[in-house]
Amino acid sequence: MTANPLPVPAPSPNFDTQEFWDAAAQGKFLLKRCDSCGVIIWYPRFVCPDCHSTDTSWFEGSGKGTIYTYTIVRKGQGPYKDAAPFVVAYVELEEGPRILTNIVECDPESVSIGQAVEVVFQDAGDGAALYRFRPTET
Amino acid sequence: MQVSGLRGKAAIVGVVDAASPTGELELTGRALEVDMISKALDDAGLTIADVDGVTHTSSSMQLAEHLGIHPTFTDSTSTGGSSFEVHVEHAAAAIAAGLCEVVIGVYASTPRSDRKRPRGGAGRGMPPGGMGPMAEWEMPYGLQAPKGAYALSASRHMAQYGTTSEQLAQIAVSTREWASMNPEARFQDPITIQDVLDSPMQASPLHLLDCCLVTDGAGAFVMTSAERAKDLKKPPVYVLGAGTCHDHMMISQMPDFGTTPGVQSGKKAFGLAGVKPGDVDLLMGYDSFTITALLHLEDLGFCEKGEGGPFVEDGKTGPGGSLPMNTNGGGLSYTHPGMYGMFLITEATKQLRGECGPRQVEGAEIAVAHGSGMVLSCMSTIVLGTEASL
Ligand SMILES: [Zn+2]
Numbered sequence: 001m002t003a004n005p006l007p008v009p010a011p012s013p014n015f016d017t018q019e020f021w022d023a024a025a026q027g028k029f030l031l032k033r034c035d036s037c038g039v040i041i042w043y044p045r046f047v048c049p050d051c052h053s054t055d056t057s058w059f060e061g062s063g064k065g066t067i068y069t070y071t072i073v074r075k076g077q078g079p080y081k082d083a084a085p086f087v088v089a090y091v092e093l094e095e096g097p098r099i100l101t102n103i104v105e106c107d108p109e110s111v112s113i114g115q116a117v118e119v120v121f122q123d124a125g126d127g128a129a130l131y132r133f134r135p136t137e138t
Numbered sequence: 139m140q141v142s143g144l145r146g147k148a149a150i151v152g153v154v155d156a157a158s159p160t161g162e163l164e165l166t167g168r169a170l171e172v173d174m175i176s177k178a179l180d181d182a183g184l185t186i187a188d189v190d191g192v193t194h195t196s197s198s199m200q201l202a203e204h205l206g207i208h209p210t211f212t213d214s215t216s217t218g219g220s221s222f223e224v225h226v227e228h229a230a231a232a233i234a235a236g237l238c239e240v241v242i243g244v245y246a247s248t249p250r251s252d253r254k255r256p257r258g259g260a261g262r263g264m265p266p267g268g269m270g271p272m273a274e275w276e277m278p279y280g281l282q283a284p285k286g287a288y289a290l291s292a293s294r295h296m297a298q299y300g301t302t303s304e305q306l307a308q309i310a311v312s313t314r315e316w317a318s319m320n321p322e323a324r325f326q327d328p329i330t331i332q333d334v335l336d337s338p339m340q341a342s343p344l345h346l347l348d349c350c351l352v353t354d355g356a357g358a359f360v361m362t363s364a365e366r367a368k369d370l371k372k373p374p375v376y377v378l379g380a381g382t383c384h385d386h387m388m389i390s391q392m393p394d395f396g397t398t399p400g401v402q403s404g405k406k407a408f409g410l411a412g413v414k415p416g417d418v419d420l421l422m423g424y425d426s427f428t429i430t431a432l433l434h435l436e437d438l439g440f441c442e443k444g445e446g447g448p449f450v451e452d453g454k455t456g457p458g459g460s461l462p463m464n465t466n467g468g469g470l471s472y473t474h475p476g477m478y479g480m481f482l483i484t485e486a487t488k489q490l491r492g493e494c495g496p497r498q499v500e501g502a503e504i505a506v507a508h509g510s511g512m513v514l515s516c517m518s519t520i521v522l523g524t525e526a527s528l
Contacts, residue, residue, distance in 0.1 A: 046168060088290070
């Protein structure tokens with residue numbers, strides 16, 4: 001079974017996150033590191049949620065991770081009204097953080113916890129891009 | 139209410155403010171708030187790690203999530219320009235009462251420089267968090283609110299602890315048994331585990347009958363001092379203990395999908411009440427979904443972490459069981475108008491007064507009303523008891 005194409009909503013950047021979305025539009029997946037304690041911060045923000053330092057810097061992440069948990073949505077809402085079934089998952093990145101996303105380019109029924117995935121960027125129009133993940137080729 | 143109870147119990151120990159001759163500041167939104175908080179704490183010789191109480195005019199929960207702290211006192215009261223005086227008042231009361239020790243309050247608004255910002259959600263008229271992290275990091279991915287978030291938790295719990303769909307379904311079955319004794323319940327006909335499993339899948343692994351209702355509903359309560367309560371019409375139901383904790387606002391920031399901040403709220407409430415889970419005669423545990431109720435059983439200490447599935451299997455939360463749970467039929471079968479927490483309080487009170495007719499839990503002296511806010515985000519536990527429990 002092939003999944004339906006998903007809508008690609010444009011991101012809504014903030015003062016703290018503009019740089020992340022600008023890079024995403026260039027096909028780069030940025031992460032923020034705390035320069036004080038070294039923790040990798042997700043979602044990107046002005047303050048380290050671990051040691052509360054405001055000394056942070058961006059770096060390019062590997063874009064690879066594994067599925068921590070997921071759900072196959074059977075009834076979409078809003079722009080996703082006709083998109084079901086589709087997968088919403090929480091991906092644990094190689095660098096540590098867990099992020100919410102969709103798993104695309106695969107049969108939803110084939111998805112499993114622990115599966116290896118990698119980032120893909122989809123055109124959201126107006127020069128913007130949205131990140132999603134797909135199973136890693138083995 | 140004794141005003142004297144506040145006197146000398148709390149003080150302001152750090153302050154900061156920012157403005158500039160250009161009328162503009164470099165930072166904006168949440169970043170500016172964090173900068174102010176850091177400097178005020180520095181002024182006091184404290185750090186963010188010391189903070190256990192948060193006040194804010196729009197969302198104390200979103201601010202706490204941003205800071206990475208898990209406050210036990212939270213206040214998003216908004217009264218316009220006087221909000222911050224109100225926050226000082228609440229914080230003083232909370233500190234005097236021992237709910238928390240270090241409370242922050244903050245304000246940041248940049249209407250002048252916002253005119254120059256081409257993009258950025260924190261601009262013109264937006265709240266300090268802009269559109270909010272939920273709009274930025276979750277809504278684009280089609281997560282059904284709130285169902286999808288609970289599905290992600292259930293999926294993880296099943297993978298981590300071996301919890302089964304049949305065990306989750308048993309919660310719906312036991313709750314429906316209670317509803318059959320509540321003439322006001324939306325659904326009163328008995329159901330089986332198979333009925334739950336055969337109902338349409340909503341967001342895997344949650345079926346339709348794992349999910350709460352969407353119904354009209356309303357309620358209210360009145361509280362007064364213990365002294366005053368003695369002379370009123372009905373037997374008083376005393377607040378023996380209370381506790382609140384939130385550790386995230388959106389599901390993707392939940393530290394552990396299998397554990398809620400009910401661990402902390404419950405510990406606090408039970409501690410203040412001097413009560414153990416084994417002393418509880420009735421649990422009113424917010425059942426937005428079957429997984430929600432199962433997590434409460436574990437996190438409040440009625441069973442070990444991961445043992446919620448086997449715990450409910452024999453129907454012990456249903457009529458005649460050793461731990462009556464959601465005796466009104468719950469959010470799953472009685473009513474769920476959106477924010478169901480009111481009905482936990484009203485049913486617990488009626489049970490402790492012995493007013494529940496066929497579903498009355500005989501000799502109930504101690505009840506727990508345990509509310510869950512947003513997506514397993516903010517848990518609040520109230521321990522209630524009869525005169526005999528004092
Ligand atoms: Zn840090």
